[in-house]
Structure formats: structure tokens, C-alpha cells
Amino acid sequence: MSSNNDNSSKFSSTRRKLLMGMAALPAAPLLANTGLFSTPAFAQAPATSAVNTTGLAVTDTEVTVGILHSVTGTMAISETGSVQAEKLAIEQINAMGGVLGRKIKFIQEDGASDWPTFAEKAKKLLVNDKVAAIMGCWTSASRKAVLPVVEQYNGMLYYPTFYEGLEQSKNVIYTGQEATQQILAGLDWVNKTKGAKSFYLIGSDYIWPRTSMKIARKHIENKLSGKVVGEDYFPLGHTQFNSVINKFKLTKPDVIYAAVVGGSNVAFYKQLKAAGIDLSKQTLLTISVTEDEIDGIGGENFVNAYSCMKYFQSLDNPNNKDFVAAFKKMWGEKTVIGDVTQAAYLGPWLWKMTVEKAGSFDVDKIAEASPGIEFTKAPEGYVKIHPNHHLWSKTRVGQAQADGQFKVVFETPELIEPDPFPKGYQ
Amino acid sequence: MSKASGRTFFLRPQDIIGIVVLAFILVVVLPLTLDNFRLQFVGKYLTYAFVALGLVLCWGYAGILSLGQGVFFGLGGYCMAMFLKLEASSPANTKIQTTPGIPDFMDWNQITELPWFWEPFKSFGFTTVAVVLVPAFFALVLGYAMFKRRVGGVYFAIITQALAAIMTILIIGQQGYTGGINGITDLRTLHGWDIRTDSAKTILYFVCVALLIACILLAFYVKSSKLGRILVAMRDKEDRVRFSGYDVSSFKIFVFCLAASLSAIGGAMFTLQVGFMSPSFVGIVPSIEMVIYTAVGGRLSILGAIYGTLVVNWAKTSFSESFPELWLFGLGGLFIAVVLIFPNGIAGLWQTYIAPHLGPLFGGVAKRKATPPAPPSPGTAPAAAE
């Protein structure tokens, strides 16, 4: 590891300082502690040689993980919350005594909203820094770029975003929901309570909305015997929605089902409201708006819309109360917590519990021990890792309030099984 | 240095020294001083250098500023990615799919057989030809339509920019055929040779360097040929060249196609080294960033473009690692500085401040370089600063 640092220092002296500060430090105690002080000082912690057989950055006192999100570029808006949640979880775990008696130390890298950068940084974290796990990625594109890297170098990635499914890897734990988990329960609910039969599907034009809408369409047509009266996709960053709003007016769907993202989101809801579509009369169900997005849209433009997620900041349970309080204490009173932020918070905790169950930091053992890991203290309630490395979780529907929070109006009674390759929906 | 005495007719002595020095740095110095991880970064930067090289020819020498070079980079990259993806999607690897033997993203989009335009990419020979010719053909159509009607300068820049936008939207929208926003990922082998290993990446680095040097030689050849001189004449006084009986548009079309092919080779090497291709290299932002590599290196200097690419990317990587917030300031400032303060880029600085002092070392070279550098007014009437 140190030789790698020396080499890279020729590339950039600023980099060396950074690495010395972050990665090289854990190396120093390694030398000091081995043999001499380790046994008395860390009596309860198992020996490093036993828990780390693959040369990860684990010492007798510390274990290093990586945080890999975009701090710059267009995705920085979305990924900030995830970084904050992961840091909070790490701090809390350290306050409780760490993992197997070792404090977690993190190295944060910036993916810069650029997919090859994500892949490179993931490789750097795994190869140079030998991190025991990576908490990171946000967009599907960044995960797709990182996936071959974590598989090649046998790393462990905890991925927080709800996503389109169609993926499963030994080296990834998906802490967000896959598409069927998020979509089906919401559609059933709107069908049952609102008697909805006709749907208008609208989304940004990329893989997640398209896959989600495909699943939604199958479910509406085959299971709910409903009708899709329109389906539209707009390029990312599109800002003019008046034509599609006219189509809403013409087709009069029972439900507008929306997966619009990013800057388009803001334009969409503002123009919807301006066009006189009153969301208390026209049901709108979205799978892409969390508390984070409402900040930019403006609560008054989104009030009474329904959002289908596994987590809302307003969830009423003791775990969540503690989590929200701790989050606000660390990151300020005005921060809001969305679905993905909560899912990112689960990552370090699930990893810690898996490591303790496996009694090892080795990635192979963690991958094997992951199924069945239960987290009872999760802010969303209770989650469990499925053998397919996704989470069992509940799905909830929230009604947006003017203050930018959601009122939870529905919650699935049972945990929903993750099904990344849904039969009959492809 | 023995090469320096060789009688290569299209290279001046200082060009030969420059190429040898560059080759020495890329082949010997960098591989010896950098670890594998960093060397792969350099390999990736060098793929952008192909684009910069093309831009020197078409922007620096012919005065055609294209803001859509990312399109050609992407076309080359996608051609290569399609070949590699087909190899990675052998029926054995994809037997869990509904339709084995087609790329995974097609299967997710209910496509049950390989689209016709994917078929030829099963052949490596076709792919290599396509990498060079598809973008060239595209450039030919575009260039023919534009240059025959004497569209140039600003208009051309803006139209190419719009094309970059169209291309991105198309690729993202047609995800069943192109992999959408995620791009074509998880590329594994080239004729059974695993391109993901460190040793493979090192080999690809040297392949990339060799190709780059070959392209540099080609660029020098074009520059020193009669064609190169016509291009410069055209840029400075297009009408006069036209009145002298030359078909100005044909020369422009040719150099634009050449630049497109060079970019595409870079794109293909990018796919090989990085292991995937996505629409984020096709759009407006990467296309303009590629222009800045050329501008920083010196838009009139073939070798400068290579150094410019390396310097800007190196700065980007190290800046964004240490001070992510400052990087955009740095890049933005670089754009402004390169235009206002040193319009001939690194090459211009070298010519003005360093080369004169090196005179004695370079012997006969110094006499030519000692002539005062061109006044910093490219676009209007810059003398050839090489």
C-alpha cells in the first residue's frame, strides 16, 4: 500500500498529502501494534489476521471503507444527502465501539457525475486503499460503470438508490427498492382506494423510468384490468410540459403516474399547477419525488400529490425519530431526508452487522453471510437482506403537504419480497 | 536520437526531436514512474489526445471549429463497444436471458433478435474498418452539406453543437438498441483476451501510444504536404484561395473527415481501455472540453495538443481529488486564460520563452525557432507557429 502511495506521489504532491492524511495513517498503527500492544489493548477484538485474510485495510484498531458519490457536477444535488447519511451512520457505529472492535475510517472520493470517474475511483478505493466496503453510487449509469470493477477486484458495494432492477451481484447489496417493490403496491393502492382504472404514464427518457413504466403498464393491464391512456417520455432536462398537460386534459386519466426527474421535475409540477390541474381532484402518483426534490419544486406546487416510496421523513416510529433528530443535529435543522438518504444510512449498518455475523471482513464471507441479516433499528422500520442481495421492505404511499413533508396514507402490511427479475413483467 | 539523422522528407528536424521526446516520455518515462493505476489514467487521457489532434488539423489549420467532436469520439467508441458487447454476450454467458446470445440490455427491452445494424459487428475486421469509416462517412455527409454551401465559422460550431445534443437524446432514447443512458457496459474480452486485467491494460496503453504516434506522423504529413499549406491559406484568406482555382470546400470536407476518423480511433481506444462507452462522452459538454485540450496545448501545434490534453486532464484529476469545489473555477479560468493571455497555448509559451534559450542545444533547430513567434491573433491571421 505504501509503495502505491509513493508511486502516485510522483503524479501529484497534493494527492500525497491527501493520502497521507487518510489512507497512510491506518498503516502506521499496523506496524506499531502488531505483536506488541495488540492483545492487551484490544482484548475483545479478534486478531486482525483472523478477520482479514485478503489484505484489506484492516488494522487492530481501524477498518477503512470508501464513500463514493458525486460532490461536483449535476448529480451533486441528489447525492449530497447520501453522503451525509453514510457519514452519520459511520459516526454512530464508531460511537458504539465500531465493527469487531475497530473504528471505521472512511476515504471519500468524488465521482464528479462522470461514470468513468466512478469506475476509476472505485478501482482506486479497492486497489490502492484496499477498502473493506464501498458505500456509493447513485445513478444506474454510475452503478453499471462500477459493477465490473467491484466484481473484478472482489469488493463490496452498498448501493442506496431505488432502481430499475434487472441486476443482481454477489458484490453488491441494494439497500434501495427495486422497481417491482416500489411500483406494484402503489398501483394496487391507488386502484383500490381511488378506484383508478385509467393511467397516464409520463417519465424522463432513460432506463429507470422506462423500465418502471413497463412494469407499471403490465401490472395495470394484466392485474388491475385497467387501461393506459397515454405514455410519454421527455429528454432529461426538458422544461416544457404544456403539450403533455393538454393530453392529460384530453384523456382525463384517473391517475397521472409520473417518473420525471431532475430539473424537469420542477418545471413539470409548476406547469401542472399553473395549468389549473388541481392535485386534490386529479390523482397524481409519482415514484420520483422525495422530500429532497420538493425543496426545489416548492411545497405549494406539489401539495396533495402522492408519492410511493419505502421511507418518508415523517414516518412515526421511535427508530425514525432518533434518526431524524441525529441527522438534523449533525447536518443542520433545515436539512430534509428523502428515501435514498435513508437507504444510504442503512448501508454502513448492514455492513457492520454482516461483518459481525461473519466474524470477518473478507468480502466472500460477507457476501455469503448477508442473506438473512436483519436490521431492527432501521428508520424505515425493519429490513432484512434477501438471498438476492436486495432488501425486504415495506412500501408506503405519502400524500404531500404544503410544508414539503408527506403524510403517510398507506403502508403495506407485510414486507415485500424483492424481485429484481420479475417474471411476467418483462 | 539516431532517427533524427534519418531522411524523412516531411518532418523538419525539430519535429523529429519533438516526436522522439514525446515517444520517450510516453513509452519509457511514464510507465517507469507511474504505478499501473495512474498509467491507466494516462492511457485514458491519450484517447482524448486523438480528438485534440484532429482538432489541430481542422480548427488550427483549417479554421473549422467543430463543437461536435464528441459525436465522432462516441461513434468510434460505440462501434468498438458493440463488437466487444457481442463477444461478451455469447449464448453461454447469457443463458439466463429470455433470448440468449443478445446483449443483456436488449433482452431487458424485449428485443428478441439482434438488430440488423448490430450483425456486422460480430466481425472484428468490420469493426476496425467501421471505427474509421462510419464517423468519416458521417462527417462527409455533414461536411458536404455545410461546406458546399459555404457555411463556416460560428454557424458550423453551433450546428455541430446541436448535432451533439441530438445524438445524445437519440442514444438515450433508443435504449433497446444502444443501452440508453447507461451505455454499453461490462465489456470483457477481445477475441478471448481479457481486457480487464492490469497486464492487458498495460498492453493497451502501449497500443494506444503506438497508434497515437502513427496518427501524429500522419498529421505532420498532412500538415507539410501541399494540402496543409492550402488549408492554412484557406483559413487566412479563403476567397483568395478560391479565386486561385482551388475547390475550397473539398479540402475542408477532407480535413473534417480526417479529424472525425482520428476522434473515432480515440473513442475506440477509450472503449478498450475503460471497458465501457456511454452517451456522456457524446454530448455538448465533453465536446467543448475536448476543444479546450487543443486550445491549451496550442491550436497550431500538433505535439502541443497532446501535451495540452495530458496537462488539462492531469489537472482535472488531481484538482478534483483534492479540492472538488475549486475544479470548475480552475477549468473555467483555464478557458478564459487560454483565450486572453496565451492564445497559442503551451506551444506558444514554449516558442516564446523556452525555445530561444534552448537554441544552442538544438543546433540548427534554433535558427528557425529564433524567429519571433506569431502575434497572438489566431483566427484572423496567425503565422504557422510550428
Added chain:
Amino acid sequence: MFSDYSLAELGSIFIMQGFAGLILFSVFVLMALGLAIIFGQMGVINMAHGEFMILGAYVTYFTSQLFLHYIPSLFGIYFFIAMILAFFASGALGMAVEWLMIRRLYKRPLDTLLATWGLSLILQQVYRSVFGPREVGVELPNWMMGSLPVTEVVEVQINGLFVMGLTIAITIAVALLMYKSAWGKQVRAVVQNRVMAGAVGINTEKIDRYTFGLGCGIAGVAGSAFTMIGSTGPTSGQLYIVDTFLVVVFGGAQSLLGTIASAFTISQAQSTMEFFLSGSMAKVLTLLGVVIILMLRPQGLFVIKVRR
């Protein structure tokens, strides 16, 4: 797709769709007008145009917060004040930029493109550092929200009307300024023959600076108006840049009338196609159409002869 609907419904939708097209038209004109002045009259390619717009949007956000906290009773009219402030903020920044940067580059139009692109990156990061990476929500006075019902189906968006009114007002103001005032005459003189204009005693430097400032100021007002329909974030300006340039170039760079005509053509085409096709395809076809027409008629729709 129309067989299921009655004639009255179709008629209403037709009207609504026409109105949607008109809103898009106003948005395009508003976006492009500032650029048309800068690019058409001065030959400067201002890639930071979107960032000047977003400056206006942030000024609006800032003003709304001020009114909300200090004089909530006047919140209903803050938007007008915000637009004036946005005009001066963006205009002042524009003049500063002209003085520091652009005036050295008039002979090198392609270089202005690079320099202003750099400027746009810097401005984005400034916005990010000052206002945070997240989008801000600009609250509007109540009277500006919602729509006026004309018939049961036909409803007219108030903010749409507002944007249209604003567009008409600004277009008329710009037209008067350019074609009726002494200053406008000087600007046109400089455009047509800079040396000669200088020789007859026009202070060309000053004209340049104010023209650039005017263009940027209009961008600021546009940005301010767009807080009603779009997002306000550090990178939101990038969303407009391609459309804006195409509108200006398509119209024929030197003609304000051309800009308006091209905004009308493009907006109607896009809005109609969006109704019949999916949004993405409509966008691609519109852009492609514009590019193809530009290849056939590179000088744009309208041209005036300029002595070089």
C-alpha cells in the same frame, strides 16, 4: 387517437394546444432576444447566456425571500421589482464581463465562445458555493398561480399570459430602442461598419459595452420570468443553451424579426409534435429539422446585408 372524443372537446384541445404553442413561443423569444442582440449585433457567442438567466432567477429568489421576511404585505408585487433588479444585476455583470474579457475578443468570435464557456463554468460554481447545490424553490404570489377558466375545458394559464405579456412588452421596448432611438441608430451603425461608425464620432467601445449589458439584462429578466415555469439551480442555465442558439441562428443572426419568426416556427413545430409523438422524439425531430433547414439555407430565415 381522436375518434373517442367529441368535436367540442377536440376544438377546445386545439385551442389549448395553440395556446401551449404560444407560451413556448414566448419562452423562446424571451430566451433568444438577449442572445440575438449579443450574437446578432455584436457577433459574440455568449455561451454563458444561460448563466446570466439563472442570475436573474436567483435575484428573484432572493427578492422573494426578502419580501417574505420583511414586507409580506407587498408580496403580491415583488415579482415586478425582482424583474427590474434581475435586469440590472445581469446587465451590470454583463458590462463587467464585456469590459474585462469580451472587448479584447471582438475580432475572434470563436474565441469568445471558449472564453464565455469558461465564464459559464465559473458562474455555475459560484452559484453552487453561494446558494448551495440544490435547486431553490421560488414562491410566487397567489395571483400568479392557477388559470382562468374560459370554457369547461379551455383554461388559460395566468403565468403563461404573464410570460406572453412580458415578451410582447420587452420585444416592443427592444424594437423601439433599436430602431427608433438615437442610441439604437448608433448600435446599428456600429454593426454595419465599425470603423466608419467610429470615424463619424460614435464611441464604439461604449456602444459595445451597453449593447452587451442590454443583452445580458434581458437574459436576466427572462431568467426571472422562468422561475414561474422552470427550475432554479446552479446548472439550470445549461438546459436552455442549445435551444436558444438554434432559435437565433435559425432566424438569421442579424435580424430581430428573424429571431421572432424562427422562435414561432420552432415552438409551433415542437409543441404540435409533442402532442402527437413522445416528447423525446418530438425534440429530436425538431432539432433535426432545424439543422437540415440550416444546411439548406445556412444564412437563416432572414438576412440583412452587412458590409464587412
